[in-house]
Amino acid sequence: xxxxxxxxxEECLERGISRRDFLKFCxxxxxxxxxESSGVAQVVKALETKPRLPVIWLHLQECTCCxxxxxxxxxxxxGNLLFDNISLDYTETLMAASGFQAEACxxxxxxxxxxxxxxxxxxxxxxxxxxxxxxxxxxxxxxVEECAEGAKAIIAWGNCASAGCVQAANPNPTGAKAIHxxxxxxxxxxxxxxxxxxxxxxxxxxxxxxxxxxxxxxxxGRPKMFYNRRVHDTCYRRAxxxxxxxxxxxxxxxxxxxxxxxxxxxxxxxxxxxxxxIKWNESTSYPIQSGHPCLGCxxxxxxxxxxxxxxxxxxxxxxxxxxxDQIGLAVGAATVAGIAVHAVATNIRKKxxxxxxxxxxxxxx
Numbered sequence: 001x002x003x004x005x006x007x008x009x010e011e012c013l014e015r016g017i018s019r020r021d022f023l024k025f026c027x028x029x030x031x032x033x034x035x036e037s038s039g040v041a042q043v044v045k046a047l048e049t050k051p052r053l054p055v056i057w058l059h060l061q062e063c064t065c066c067x068x069x070x071x072x073x074x075x076x077x078x079g080n081l082l083f084d085n086i087s088l089d090y091t092e093t094l095m096a097a098s099g100f101q102a103e104a105c106x107x108x109x110x111x112x113x114x115x116x117x118x119x120x121x122x123x124x125x126x127x128x129x130x131x132x133x134x135x136x137x138x139x140x141x142x143x144v145e146e147c148a149e150g151a152k153a154i155i156a157w158g159n160c161a162s163a164g165c166v167q168a169a170n171p172n173p174t175g176a177k178a179i180h181x182x183x184x185x186x187x188x189x190x191x192x193x194x195x196x197x198x199x200x201x202x203x204x205x206x207x208x209x210x211x212x213x214x215x216x217x218x219x220x221g222r223p224k225m226f227y228n229r230r231v232h233d234t235c236y237r238r239a240x241x242x243x244x245x246x247x248x249x250x251x252x253x254x255x256x257x258x259x260x261x262x263x264x265x266x267x268x269x270x271x272x273x274x275x276x277x278i279k280w281n282e283s284t285s286y287p288i289q290s291g292h293p294c295l296g297c298x299x300x301x302x303x304x305x306x307x308x309x310x311x312x313x314x315x316x317x318x319x320x321x322x323x324x325d326q327i328g329l330a331v332g333a334a335t336v337a338g339i340a341v342h343a344v345a346t347n348i349r350k351k352x353x354x355x356x357x358x359x360x361x362x363x364x365x
Contacts, residue, residue: 005051008209022047029206032199033215034225046210053209054113056106056147057091060123060140061133061167061176066157067093067122069195072281073202086205089117092135103136110150118208119151121179124160124167128175144183153187153214154179155204159297162190162221169303178300180221189214190221192273194297199278200226220300222272231268231294234276237261241269250291261288265309267296 006014012022026043035042059067071094088094089109090102097105109117121144126132130139138146148154156179159165167176180188191204204223207215215223232238240246240260247255247264262269271294275286288294293309296302 007047007049008052009048011052029203029210032203033207033210043206043210046212050209050212052087053205054087054089054109054117055091055120056089056109056117056151057094057120058122058143058147059092060121060125060144060161061174062123062158062160062165064093064122065195066160066201067091069193069198070157070201073198086118086209106147110147114150116152117150118153118155119147120155120157121161122157124164124176124178125182126167126174127177127182128173132174141182144179148183148186151186153189153208154183156180156188156190156221157201158196159192159194159302162192163300163302165194166303169301187214188221189217189223192220192222192227192298194302196298197226197274197278197280199283200274218272222298226274226278227272227298229272229274229277231271231273231275231288234274235268235288236276237288255291261291261293263311264293265295265307265311266293267299267302267305267312268294270312271296271299273298 009022023040023044026047027040030037030040030043057067090106092098092102095102095105123133123140125140125144127141130141133140135143156162160167160176161179164172164176164178167174168178178190180190189204191201193200200223203226204215207223207225215225218224218227220227232241235241237258237260240258241262245254245257245259247259247261249255250264260266266288268288275294276288279286279289295308296305
């Protein structure tokens with residue numbers, strides 16, 4: 001990048017941000033992206049020496065929920081990201097300019113920071129007719145191709161850009177496709193969800209600011225640091241699943257007791273995301289915590305997993321995980337068998353003690 005541009009830290013000082021607040025910010029984002037305390041120094045060094053990252057944020061076929069999620073980020077605040085860490089040069093939703101002025105901003109960023117800017121895309125690309133999602137007289141495909149050519153990397157926000165989402169669901173009238181299916185030869189990361197968790201969005205940006213590279217990705221192109229565990233694995237209702245305790249309908253007594261939502265359609269066992277760890281709304285809750293099953297929005301093709309509130313035919317995992325019915329029967333049978341075995345063993349032990357005229361210990365467990 002151009003060394004003449006001020007670093008992020010220098011711009012922070014110009015805005016009256018103290019060294020103390022700067023270090024607090026670095027500590028917060030280091031924790032967010034999963035670094036140990038020793039990693040804070042890496043974040044500090046990166047933000048002290050690097051200029052703000054120029055960003056072009058495109059809106060294609062989508063509902064803008066990714067942007068809505070992003071501006072509600074809590075750790076770190078979106079204000080810090082926008083004004084201190086990245087230079088959001090073009091985004092139809094948040095920028096003040098419009099029309100020809102907005103398009104001029106995009107062209108200037110592409111020309112001035114060729115090979116340096118980060119391209120963020122929200123929404124799928126229609127492929128059946130150029131009339132769909134036409135902006136500034138250009139088709140969505142034309143816009144993406146032009147912006148991708150000079151980008152250092154691409155972030156596909158949400159299920160629309162990552163997997164096509166509702167637009168690509170059957171019958172897919174616009175021929176909607178995910179970005180990675182049409183753009184090749186560029187580093188590309190899918191930040192899944194409908195929308196993604198706000199702090200996950202800010203976390204990947206800070207990671208790229210710090211290390212100047214993408215984090216390790218999984219088979220679907222998602223950052224492993226946020227998508228390496230299933231919602232099922234971190235769910236506080238998991239113990240109920242293992243015990244065969246399920247909600248049968250949304251208004252039954254089991255729902256009031258907080259039992260597992262698998263039988264009413266929860267896709268947590270097959271969905272990878274950080275909902276149960278990072279959570280939403282300033283880390284206060286997530287869908288399962290509010291009594292609603294996970295719909296699998298961070299997985300490809302989740303809109304075609306219909307009907308939403310029908311349980312999965314099986315759970316892909318290990319050991320106890322099979323179907324809800326099998327789990328319930330297996331747990332029940334194992335419990336009865338366990339009680340019987342324990343009773344028999346206890347009586348045999350007692351008989352041996354009596355025969356040998358030995359005192360019984362206080363505990364038979």
